[in-house]
Amino acid sequence: THPRPTGLAKKIITVQSAFAEAGIELRTAGTVVNEIGVQGAGADLMWSNAELHAAMESNFSGHRDTEQWKLWSFIATRHVDNDGTLGIMFDREGSPRQGMAMFCTDLEQTQMAGTRGELHTWVHEIGHALNLVHSWDKNLAEPRQPLGPRDGYGDLSWMNYEHKYQGPNGEKGEAAFWAGFLYQFTDNELRHLRHGFYRNVVMGGLGLEIGVGGAYRVPLKEFTLPPAGRSGLRLELYGRDTFSHGEPVVTEIKLSLDGTTGQADAFPSLSPRGEHLTILVTDPAGAIRPFRPIARGCGSRHRHITLDAATPALYDSAYIGYGADGLTFPTPGTYRLRALCKAPDGSTVTSPEHTIQISPPHNEQDRQAGDLLIGSQQGTLLALLGSDAPQLSDGNAALDQLIATHPDHPLAVYALMVKGTNAGRHFQTLGKNGIAVRPADTATSIEQLGAVVETTLDPGTEAGVDNITLNETMRRLARAHARAHDLKQADAVLDQMVETFREKHVPPPVLATIAEQAETTRTQLHDQA
Helix, strand or coil: CCCCCCCCCCCCCCHHHHHHCCCCCCCCCCCCCCCCCECCCCCCCEECHHHHHHHHHHHCCCCCCCCCCCCEEEEECEECCCCCCCEEECCCCCCCCCEEEEEHHHHHHCCCCCCHHHHHHHHHHHHHHCCCCCHHHHHHCCCCCCCCHHHHCCCCCCCCCHHHCECCCCCECHHHHHHHCCCCCCHHHHHHHHHCCHHHHCCCCCCCCCCCCCCCCCCECCCCCCCCCCCCEEEEEECCCEECCCCCCEEEEEEEECCCCCCEEECCCCCCCCCCEEEEEECCCCCEEECCCCCEEECCCCCCEEECCCCCEEEEEEECCEECCEECCCCCEEEEEEEEEECCCCCEEECCCEEEEECCCCCHHHHHHHHCCCCHHHHHHHHHCCCCCHHHHHHHHHHHHHHHHCCCCCCHHHHHHHHHHHHCCCEEEEECCEEEEECCCHHHHHHHHHHHHHHHHCCCCCCCCCHHHHHHHHHHHHHHHHHCCCHHHHHHHHHHHHHHHHHCCCCHHHHHHHHHHHHHHHHHHHHHC
16 A cells, blocks of 8 residues: 555565565464453553563563574553654563564554554564664674665665665655665675574574674674764763672763764663663773663664753763673673764764772672672663562562661662662563553552662762662652652652752753753643542
């Protein structure tokens, strides 16, 4: 029913036929469930990475922590980040690329459901499962491939984004892409699919890194910085430079104007979980690895925003202590961090190095408390901000033990933040009889998140979370009070948040953003009530 580009015969194209033309037979295994009813999930029906992870662990009967030709796909409503994410490869731990999810609410809202756009998203995500990278990242993949026309953005491929397409005669965007796209992979993508080494293609083989960092499989001993661009942007990593034994490592990220221009375009997401930013970590031995998060979104329809005098910078923070490759900082020593961020003009903005020190335990209590935060399950819980998954029960037990046996230790605040965040939201569990929903435990969430805020704001202690995490925690605390039908206390927390950052003397544009966040949250809570 769509207009056909010149050279494409009239035919019905499905996900299976798209891969069949590439030489790959896709088979549907098991029972396909058309619709699962949900009781008690609330109005949002959003899925967090923790819920997606738990659903796959409990329901993918073919899941094994090894390479195999099996992929679990789950059609959900909307991702909890609510950022327009259309698809996600959320299974990146251990043997990765065995789980993917699609989000139909955003497909519907972008008017892509049932169209060639939805088909493109499905084939694109399955392509990632087969270790194909985005068209503009092929030179950073493993094995490396040459970029196509216009640094890859000129590829008429399933692995390009329609809205990022750049044609040979200056034409750009979705209309130009569909006018020339023949619903096929490029020649080098076909070579990878048909003739690539087994572990480079099979699900659960070598990991996939979507984004600036590429798919580096072994540590690098040296890294050549991208050439300086003219994006008008400056990228910085900042924040704490010393972390104790077991302490979750969080770095803060700032993207601002570099002073060469009065305004510049930027992508709004600064998280390594997104598509545009990668953090490189150099360990004490000099080996360089990109930090690979457990889950990374794909297909966001956000274009860009403009930084100017009113909005001179963007800020974010990232927990990088644990990712798809396990512990990022396994031994004490000096580590160097560097961030790379794609700009809308296609250039890469590179930050100066930010050096951090991981200290050994100072005493036996530090060792015991730190050990309770070290482990794959604890790292996963920190990355997901909690989970009800039974596969993570040992990690949750360790966090509970840290709170119970070392309540006054500075590290206890991180266990409280994870447990309090998870308690404050409902948790959807996919089972044989549909989706069961554990309702939010607002009393526990208020107690634990309140302790995080109180500890962080206590002038007599150095314990606590960073400013951006504090902002997020206070808004979660306000939501918990609202769920407990205490709008007055929710408003008080939001007022306290703005006043806290006013007293910290943050720059006026930052304070204005925080005040706007508080008012947006306040309006949402009152409207829901």
